[in-house]
Amino acid sequence: MKLSILLVAALSIVSVSNAQKFFTKTGKISFDATAPKSPENITGVNKTSICVIDTKTADIQFSVLMKGFEFERALMMEHFNENYVESDKFNKTTFKGTITNNESINYTKDGVYPAKVKGKLDMHGQSKDIETEGKITVKAGKIEVSASFIAQFDDFKVVIPQLVADKVAKFAKIVVDCTLDPLAK
């Protein structure tokens, strides 16, 4: 009995330290598109974002279901999906990129590492190169990814009509905050 527990423990340790790929299905991605003088906050948060990192190849990829964004008001969510990002037509936003300074990150040692990420953001049928700096925190066999960047609505053909321009800004600040577990494959 004791032996088997030890064996399981040993195996799990091995699998953790050997993990090359990390993932989450409950990553948090939020955005803020509040215009400067808006009476209400135009913010949404998605807590079911998918993120995968391959620590060997430095690949980092995100997939976000647009209908998964939650809002303060149900009407905002409706307008977001129907009028702005057109979720029925473009249901997912993906980001596929690489960590350009991957060699300076030690995924087996706990610590906070600055990370540079470069890649393509696909949203609303449009594709745009994005480059940003974030932070990778290695802690107890898990990886925390945090970053933020600005997406201009013009680049993604998301039209903000004059009628709501006093509330909705021309760009969104996007904040990424994901904790990744080792992928057992």
Place this chain on the structure above:
Amino acid sequence: MILLTSNAVKAQDKDLLDLVDTDKPKKEVVKNAFKSIRVINGHSMEFLSPGTMDFRILHRFGQFNIPNTFAGFDQASMRIGLDFGVTRYLQFGFGRSTFKKEFDGYIKLAPIRQSTGHHAFPATIALVGGMTLNSLPYADPTIHNYFSSRLAYYGQVIIGRKFSEGITLQVTPTIVHNNIVPLASQPNDVYAVGFGGRLKMNKRTAFTWDYFYVLNGIQKDANNLPLNFNPLSVGVDIETGGHVFQLHVSNSAGMNERAFITETTGDWKKFDIRFGFNLSRIFQISHKK
């Protein structure tokens, strides 16, 4: 075999997301079949989001063809109402109209909503039960009047489908029961079949139409000419962000099921039509945690 090879091809693309994104598409209720909970007069297949309240102000002006009333704008009849979304499948509301000083209320329930993904269903089936209360003074106070004579009820089934982003159609068999009718020849139970639709023109405007075919409640005068008609309304929905405006023309002035199904007096052929609008503003009254 095909599946296997396609997987292999994807793997070669180094698409990491495929490694974890294996979930089947979830069941998803089809939303925004209509911009509002009413097509124009009748209930639509759409439901309010849970925790929201719809504040609705309805106006019906006078008939265009009444002389010296600025195309009917000198006269106005209105209804003010509140509607509440309880769950995605349950909604209720009440209101009061100036016509007959009538109160009305309803509960709308959807056993099935049109959905995609796992356990998808192609149409929404909803049930509406409502009642109206006439609060005018009794016509003849010298006789014994029953309170129940003020009441009327209606029941409705809504079968609707959003065929595409642009096209929604629905059929609404309806029964209206009047506890009291002015003439012995009039039926207490009036059956009608409603048809409603939407043609979305762009993100913020849609063309709508709303028609009820009254099966047994059309009254004839001594010359066998009809006294009431099937209500037909055509209009445009305009969404401005915070509000939805439903502008329309109609041969009906009624703003609840009893009134527009059994008491539509205008004849489209004689241009007995009027301008009207519904103004809807949705408030969030409870927040989910």
